[in-house]
Amino acid sequence: xxxxRKRRDGSRRFHLWIPFVLALAAYxxxxxHGFVWDDASFIRDNPAAHDLSRLATSLGHGYGWVPGGxxxxxxxxxxxxxxxxxxxxxxxxxxxxxxxxHLANVVTHGLNAALVSLLAVLLGSSPAVALLLGGIFALxxxxxxxVTWISGRTDLTATAFTLATLCLxxxxxxxxxxxxxxxxxxLTFLLALLSKESAAVLVVLAPLLVLTPPRGGERGxxxxxxxxxxxxxxxxxxxxxxMGPALVGSGADNLPAxxxxxxxxxxxxxxxxxxxxxxxxxxxxxxxxPAALAEPPYPIGIGVAGLLALAAAAFFxxxxxxxxxAAGVAWGLAGLGxxxxxxxxxxxEVYGERFVYLPAAGLLILAGLLLERRGVMRPRAAHLTLxxxxxxxxLLLESRVGDWRDEVSLFRRAxxxxxxxxxxxxxxxSALMDLGQLPEAERSLAEAVRLDPDDPRKQAQYxxxxxxxxxxxxxxxxxxxxxxxxxxxxxxxxxxxxxWTHQGRxxxxxxxxxxxxxxxxxxxxxxxxxxxxxxKRERYDVADRLYRRAVxxxxxxxxxxxxxxxxHFFNRRDxxxxxxxxxxxxxxxxxxxxxxxxxxxxxxxxx
Numbered sequence: 001x002x003x004x005r006k007r008r009d010g011s012r013r014f015h016l017w018i019p020f021v022l023a024l025a026a027y028x029x030x031x032x033h034g035f036v037w038d039d040a041s042f043i044r045d046n047p048a049a050h051d052l053s054r055l056a057t058s059l060g061h062g063y064g065w066v067p068g069g070x071x072x073x074x075x076x077x078x079x080x081x082x083x084x085x086x087x088x089x090x091x092x093x094x095x096x097x098x099x100x101x102h103l104a105n106v107v108t109h110g111l112n113a114a115l116v117s118l119l120a121v122l123l124g125s126s127p128a129v130a131l132l133l134g135g136i137f138a139l140x141x142x143x144x145x146x147v148t149w150i151s152g153r154t155d156l157t158a159t160a161f162t163l164a165t166l167c168l169x170x171x172x173x174x175x176x177x178x179x180x181x182x183x184x185x186x187l188t189f190l191l192a193l194l195s196k197e198s199a200a201v202l203v204v205l206a207p208l209l210v211l212t213p214p215r216g217g218e219r220g221x222x223x224x225x226x227x228x229x230x231x232x233x234x235x236x237x238x239x240x241x242x243m244g245p246a247l248v249g250s251g252a253d254n255l256p257a258x259x260x261x262x263x264x265x266x267x268x269x270x271x272x273x274x275x276x277x278x279x280x281x282x283x284x285x286x287x288x289x290p291a292a293l294a295e296p297p298y299p300i301g302i303g304v305a306g307l308l309a310l311a312a313a314a315f316f317x318x319x320x321x322x323x324x325x326a327a328g329v330a331w332g333l334a335g336l337g338x339x340x341x342x343x344x345x346x347x348x349e350v351y352g353e354r355f356v357y358l359p360a361a362g363l364l365i366l367a368g369l370l371l372e373r374r375g376v377m378r379p380r381a382a383h384l385t386l387x388x389x390x391x392x393x394x395l396l397l398e399s400r401v402g403d404w405r406d407e408v409s410l411f412r413r414a415x416x417x418x419x420x421x422x423x424x425x426x427x428x429x430s431a432l433m434d435l436g437q438l439p440e441a442e443r444s445l446a447e448a449v450r451l452d453p454d455d456p457r458k459q460a461q462y463x464x465x466x467x468x469x470x471x472x473x474x475x476x477x478x479x480x481x482x483x484x485x486x487x488x489x490x491x492x493x494x495x496x497x498x499x500w501t502h503q504g505r506x507x508x509x510x511x512x513x514x515x516x517x518x519x520x521x522x523x524x525x526x527x528x529x530x531x532x533x534x535x536k537r538e539r540y541d542v543a544d545r546l547y548r549r550a551v552x553x554x555x556x557x558x559x560x561x562x563x564x565x566x567x568h569f570f571n572r573r574d575x576x577x578x579x580x581x582x583x584x585x586x587x588x589x590x591x592x593x594x595x596x597x598x599x600x601x602x603x604x605x606x607x
Contacts, residue, residue, distance in 0.1 A: 014127075015117055015121075015127040015128070015130055015131040016114045016134070017114070018131055018134070019110070019114050019116065019117050019131065019137065019138045020110040020111065020113055021110070022135055022139055023109045023110035023113045023139075024107070026139055026397055026398070027105075027106040027147050027148065029402070030105070030106060030404065031099060031102045031103050031106060033098065033102055033148060033405050034098050035098050035101075035150065036149060036150070036406060037149070037151065037287075037410070037427075038064070038151040039101075039150040039151050041064075041066060042063075042066070042087070042151060043091065043151075044096075045066075046066045047067060048065065048066065048067050049087050049088050049091055050088070050091050051092075052088060055084070055088050058084050058088070059084055059085075060242060061242065062078050062242065063078040063079065063080035063081075063083060063084060064078065067520075067522075078196075078197065079238075079243050080194065081238070082157060082191055082194045082195040083157060083195060083196075086104070086153065086157070087101075090104060098150065101150045101153075102148070104153070105147055105148070105150060105152065105153050106147060108153065108156040109138070109143065109156055113134045113135070113137045113138035115160065115163035115164060115167060116130075116137045116163065116365065117133060117134030118130070118163075119163055119329075119361070119365060120364075122166075122171065123329060123330070123365060123369065124369065125368050125372060126372065127379075128378075128382040128383060129368045129371075129372050129377055129379070130368070131382065131386065132377070132382040132386045133364045133365060133367075133368045135386045135389075136364055136386070137360065137364055139390055139393040139394055139397060140279075140282065140393060140397075141283070141285060141393060141396035141397045141400055142278055142279060142282045142353055142356055142357075142360065143353075144285065144397055144400040145285075145353040145354045146353070146354035146357045148404040149354070152354045155198065155354045155355075155357040155358065157196070158192055158195040158199040159198075159357055159358045159361065161189075162192045162198075162199050162202055162333075162358060163361065164188040164192075165185050165188040165202055166202075166205065166329060166333075168181050168185035168188060169181075169182070169206060169209045169224075170209065172185060172220075173209065173210075173212075176220045179220070182220065182223070182224045185224075185228075186224075186227040186230075189228055190231040190234060193231075193232070198337060198340060198341075198355075198358050200336075203232065204321070204332055204336060205329055205332045205333070205336070207225060207228065208324055208328060208332070209324075209329065210224050210225055210228070211324070212324035212325065258295075258296070258343055258346045258350070259296035259297075263297065264346070265303070265307060266298045266299075266300055266303030266307075267293060267296075267298045267303065267342075267343050267350070268306070268307065268310065268344055269304060269306025269307035269309075270298055270299060270302050270306055271341070271343060271350075272306040272307075272309060272310045272338065272342060274290070275355070275359075278356065279360060279363060282396055284417050285396075286413065286414050286418060287353075287410065288351075288414045288418040288423065288424050289350050289351030289418075291418060293351060294421065294423075313335055314335060317331035317332070317334070326365075326369055327366065327370075329362075329365075331362065331366060333358065333359065333361055333365070334359045334360075334361075335362070337358040337361075337362060338356070338359040406431075407434075408428070410431075411424060411427040411428035411431055412428055414427070420451060421451070422448045422452035422455065422458060423448070423452075425445070425448035425451065426445060426457075426458045426461055429442070429443075429444035429448060429462075429465065430461060433464075433465050438465065438469050441465055442465055445461055445462040446462065448461070456481070456482040456483075456486040457482070459478045459479075459481055459482040459485075460482035460486070460492045460495070462475075463475040463476065463479035463481075463482060463495065466478065467495055467498055467502070472499050472502040473503070475499055476496065476500065476503060479492060479496045479499060480496070488512075488515075490519040490523070490526065493512045493513065493515055493516035493519075494525065494526055494529055496512050497510075497512045497530070498529050500512070500533075501532060504536075506537045509533040510530065513526060513530040514530065522553055523553075524553045524554035524557055527547070527550035527553070528546070528550045528557070528559065528563065530546055531543040531547045531550065531560075531563065534546065538571075540571050540572050543567060544564070544567060544568075544572075547560050547563050547567065548564070551564070558585065558588075558592055558594070561588070561589070562598075564581040565578055565585060565598065565601070569601065579602060582598050582601060583602070586598055
């Protein structure tokens with residue numbers, strides 16, 4: 001008997017390892033990717049994410065807080081301290097390299113695939129069917145966004161702790177005398193909530209598991225419920241302390257318009273059907289929603305059909321949850337996991353492939369349970385199904401992984417998949433502008449403005465590009481128009497100040513640049529821009545202080561050295577100080593394009 005049990009346990013462990021290995025092998029190319037999209041602002045360019053001494057301050061804000069930033073919506077609506085801590089630790093351990101971030105994402109996805117298999121086994125599936133479910137979860141193309149995008153770790157981490165909580169509670173029910181299992185479940189329950197709001201499914205599912213009759217009798221139920229309740233209270237108190245008592249914070253005013261509740265209900269129906277379709281037929285995948293879902297009015301026929309399907313799913317799901325058992329847990333993961341992202345309550349993004357990451361686990365387990373109960377899915381059939389599905393899933397997955405390598409690849413695919421998406425073209429234009437590919441960026445941003453002429457942010461992006469291209473008058477006109485129609489950000493103010501400086505409107509430029517600097521006082525580019533405006537006003541001492549401060553903050557910024565050289569050689573007539581800055585420039589940037597001219601300047605002065 002003991003030998004048979006050992007063989008069974010070994011087989012079970014084998015069926016857990018296979019999904020983990022499949023996930024690692026499939027996503028290994030993503031480990032070499034860079035910081036993309038929100039990764040740049042939240043992590044790479046966020047000084048608060050680089051220093052443990054600033055971690056306490058970061059934890060006192062919503063997820064996405066950047067010191068002196070433009071006040072993005074994420075900084076107000078989302079409370080995810082586990083991710084804030086993880087980002088800071090990974091930055092410090094990796095020295096700012098994205099490799100460790102991506103490796104952590106891939107490993108977490110592998111663990112989640114194994115946890116899907118483990119949860120399926122604990123809910124009654126055979127190891128063979130559990131392997132199928134974990135393998136599909138590991139290779140499903142819909143998960144590419146969550147796994148290959150560093151910022152997708154919110155979904156990965158919340159799912160990991162959610163699945164771990166359910167597994168621990170099920171294990172405790174089998175052996176209620178092992179109090180360590182319930183204590184561990186309480187800890188993972190709290191960590192799940194502190195990772196992402198989607199883990200709130202546990203508020204229903206965890207008590208459900210505790211209250212359904214355990215094999216070991218009634219012992220310990222009240223204690224476990226008390227511990228889970230205490231963890232929930234701790235989470236709520238922490239959240240209220242940071243975010244305030246409102247469910248939706250002050251940043252809600254910045255959310256895109258989704259329309260009144262009836263319109264949002266139609267949108268919810270459309271999204272429900274779209275997510276189901278993307279789960280069953282995961283192609284084409286994109287970071288952009290279909291154009292019909294970008295803003296109201298939404299397709300009424302599709303929305304009503306989706307609401308009817310959602311109502312039917314809710315009916316059967318509620319019956320399953322009330323009865324408890326395996327089907328109730330699977331229904332809860334799928335149904336309760338998808339509800340928060342259907343826009344009944346508006347959130348920052350109308351659509352995201354990563355939103356289906358947690359619900360997909362419930363859908364897979366539910367499908368496996370139903371098929372196995374009806375005798376459709378036997379061990380040999382499960383193995384054959386995984387073999388047949390693995391190759392097409394892997395091909396679709398790998399075709400999508402490369403899109404997340406960098407922002408240009410990502411947004412170029414988005415613009416090609418959804419050519420009528422103004423946001424896709426605007427994002428592509430900004431990415432190209434950052435790389436200095438200005439003519440191609442101009443085409444993308446012009447298309448974005450054509451598609452959405454009423455969005456002042458896109459006007460501001462286009463105006464900033466035109467200023468950088470030397471088309472100052474056109475650019476300033478667009479920036480001034482955008483400024484009149486939106487709350488000015490530090491980026492808009494900075495580019496407007498640069499444009500006014502080029503136009504000779506130095507005093508006006510100084511005013512807006514000082515206002516931008518008040519938003520972000522330690523920004524080298526703002527200090528340099530304001531220094532240039534003050535230099536044009538012949539306030540050389542002020543310009544000198546601003547330039548020097550910019551050098552202190554960013555010693556590898558060559559343009560500031562060149563400004564200091566010019567200031568002292570040609571404005572202040574102080575060649576000795578000018579030579580000092582010239583030598584420092586050549587020491588740090590010996591192969592810069594301006595190096596030869598700087599050496600010639602030094603030779604002329606010394607000669």
